[in-house]
Amino acid sequence: MSEGKRVAVMVGSLRRDGYSSLLARALAALAPASLTLDIVSIRDLPLYDADLDDDPPEAYTLFRDAVRAADAVLFVTPEYNRSIPAPLKNAIDVGSRPYGQSVFSRKPAAVVSQSPGAMGGFGANHAVRQSLVFLNMPTLQQPEIYLAHSDALFDEDGAIAEEKTRQFLTQFLHAFEAWIARTGA
Ligand SMILES: Cc1cc2nc3c(=O)[nH]c(=O)nc-3n(C[C@H](O)[C@H](O)[C@H](O)COP(=O)(O)O)c2cc1C
Numbered sequence: 001m002s003e004g005k006r007v008a009v010m011v012g013s014l015r016r017d018g019y020s021s022l023l024a025r026a027l028a029a030l031a032p033a034s035l036t037l038d039i040v041s042i043r044d045l046p047l048y049d050a051d052l053d054d055d056p057p058e059a060y061t062l063f064r065d066a067v068r069a070a071d072a073v074l075f076v077t078p079e080y081n082r083s084i085p086a087p088l089k090n091a092i093d094v095g096s097r098p099y100g101q102s103v104f105s106r107k108p109a110a111v112v113s114q115s116p117g118a119m120g121g122f123g124a125n126h127a128v129r130q131s132l133v134f135l136n137m138p139t140l141q142q143p144e145i146y147l148a149h150s151d152a153l154f155d156e157d158g159a160i161a162e163e164k165t166r167q168f169l170t171q172f173l174h175a176f177e178a179w180i181a182r183t184g185a
């Protein structure tokens with residue numbers, strides 16, 4: 001039996017009950033007992049400014065400490081203008097600095113995107129992946145998750161409505177669990 005692993009979940013949308021938040025909560029509920037998914041808020045992070053690193057704002061420190069304490073990172077994001085929402089990119093930038101002290105380095109990662117549209121946030125998903133290369137985060141490749149028509153995914157309690165979607169997300173979580181173990185995190 002492997003030890004439990006802590007996964008820091010970064011949600012790309014600030015909308016409190018947006019589809020990304022619902023999806024992040026649904027993934028936390030579906031996760032196997034060996035994975036604990038905790039959402040790390042990116043809401044209060046000031047825009048990254050290297051000058052602030054001389055005396056970092058509390059929000060930077062809290063965020064960096066939360067990611068540092070996790071074994072892995074899961075990004076759950078919508079797509080903004082075919083790319084990554086600015087608050088999520090900002091959080092990535094904050095966590096990656098000061099130079100040489102990135103809290104992301106070598107942590108295993110996975111990326112899930114969603115959109116009410118038909119393409120499931122493919123552009124955002126791959127924009128996140130572009131940063132993960134430079135951040136040196138070994139990233140789960142399969143299964144890829146681009147959840148399309150996300151406005152129809154949830155029941156009135158905010159849970160995933162369809163069993164086949166729950167099964168797909170559960171399969172993804174088991175693959176992520178195996179990936180985390182394989183990286184030795
Ligand atoms: C500034 C902005 C840009 C958007 N650009 C895209 C886009 O490029 N592709 C897409 O599929 N949806 C786009 N959308 C629609 C979002 O997918 C939709 O608002 C989604 O519900 C946002 O995620 P959330 O529910 O987690 O807040 C955009 C929305 C906003 C506010």
